[in-house]
Amino acid sequence: MPLLPALECYLSQLPPHDPDLTVEQLRAWGAAMGFDGVVEPGPELSSVTDREIPVAGGTVTVRVYTPEGEGPKPLHLYLHGGGFCLGTLAMVDDELRFRARDSGCVIVSVAYRLAPECPYPTAVEDSYAALLWCRDHAAELGADAGRLTVGGASAGGNLAAVLCLVSRDRGGPAIRFQLLEIPLTDARGTLPSRTELGQGYGMGKADLDRMGDWYLGTDPRRRVDPYASPLLAEDLTGLPPAFIVTSEYDPLRDEGEAYARRLVEAGVRTTLKRWPGMLHGTHSLTAMLPEAAQWRDTCSRALAEAVRRLRAG
């Protein structure tokens, strides 16, 4: 289907791509955008609290969303998007309030350290440290470490997919489900949609290339490291069931769908849905677009169903 009409208008209001903007300027621009009238305010929960957790060489903040109801609850680790260079806990706060309420999960949202100040593999290792922290503190969070799932969008979808690989490879906590929204899975950036939809559809190839360089450096060997490009991992067997949503007009579309295909070939139960008419990241515009609210609710329901199965055994 064509691009949603509301998004035609949205696109025309985006500032033109400026290759000279620094990461600080990009972050400032993101912070100035605000959420009023764009993102539907999230519901009140039983509690929402920030905690500091230890990571290699420091600490990072995690925000813990606890929905109403008796525990122990399933536990969901969430990694936000922003090209590994941008993104905040606040950016996904409303969305995660809905997700916690509608899935019944305790959600731990991680402010992993960002590039270029902290390049690869800091984000991966911070996320893995958060996964271990979740396992070890599940009881304290009123949650059940046996029902641990991960999720993320865009760069966060990359980290969620990578976490499943890392935890499998290191014999870490069993992750029971992965919810990947518009995930980046191939840092080479060579699949067709990166180019075909790389310009004129909001976030584009130039942005991805620049942030990819900040995160991974310019050594091409880094791009084929499976913990940077999970699509290129040789072995995808033994990974948890996946739910993958892609956007029709997103440069990352093809790599998200290719990852679904490879998971299927590895025997992993995988749900894929390409959302028609959407751009990269516009699933966040829940106050503007009914489709975005549907997307949000679809993902919450998918998570709810996945953890429901775990409860049933």
Next chain:
Amino acid sequence: MDPALEALAEQVARLVPRADLGWPEPWLEPAADRTGWAARVAELRAVHNRRVLDGADALAKAAPPVADPADGAEAAAADVREVTIEVAGGTISAQLHLPRGNGPFPAVVHFHGGGFWTGDGAVLRRLDGALCARLSARLTAVVVNVDYRLAPEHKFPQPVEDGYAAVRWLAGHAAEFGVDPGRIAVSGVSAGGTIAAAVCLLARDRAAPSIRFQALLAPALDLSVHLQSEPGGFRDEFRRCIDLYLALWQDRRDPLVSPVHAEDLSGLPDAFIGTGSHDPLRDPAELYGLRLARAGVAATVRRYPATHTVALPETRAARTADLFAALDAALRTTG
């Protein structure tokens, strides 16, 4: 192939050989003795059906199913009855599984496998009937196990139209059986998966009835391939089935024949597709999942270690659990 699966497949093939089976000639042109031909087809079908039941027995004996503690006594207690459904040019029968209570219930219309020309009568009532009884009990759902008419006497599109008529019949009798017409799914195995997928296309294009979910197990979604494969084995059987099902002049890429070739898959119900790692039907079925997803349909695909008909007990249990969970997730909530 996993050695245990390979050994099991060989064991079943040895216990219940198929190479000696006779096959009907496809009905090419009106001959003098159509009645005699139909009688011979019926005889051959009976022999094939017997062999299918023997195969199921052999598999159950060689690799007994894993008991599922979630299956209580309620499965046996469900009300099972025979119903008659009017279709173009006649009637078909179906086995109707009714849960206890007053509803509103979700519903599943199920289509058996058998290469479009076998699997009817006692076969579907026993083999698919057991699955349908469990589905009905576990989902608290009305399940219709459809005895659609078979090729070569009833070639395409009759089996598909029978399937469509069965879903319409259920939607039309929703109040009588306590069915919520907004929560009807279809399911199918092998050729029944082809019919289930085609029925979804028909229901979309004819704008009724509303189908909420499609569950396709080892479906045959591309009947335009495998035509040149060497004789012998499953591929040869597959080719013979297609020749019985389709008229010579039939376009094998018609979307209702080969759903994977449908140009537009948007607006179809969400799907669960189970494939077998060593099933020649695997790739088109997985491709259908991908094509559905690209059209905006949430399509869940899982490839199991299995041939077209044989899987280890734990695989069969996982497959059934996935099927139940997918249908339950799709049908449990109203609206």
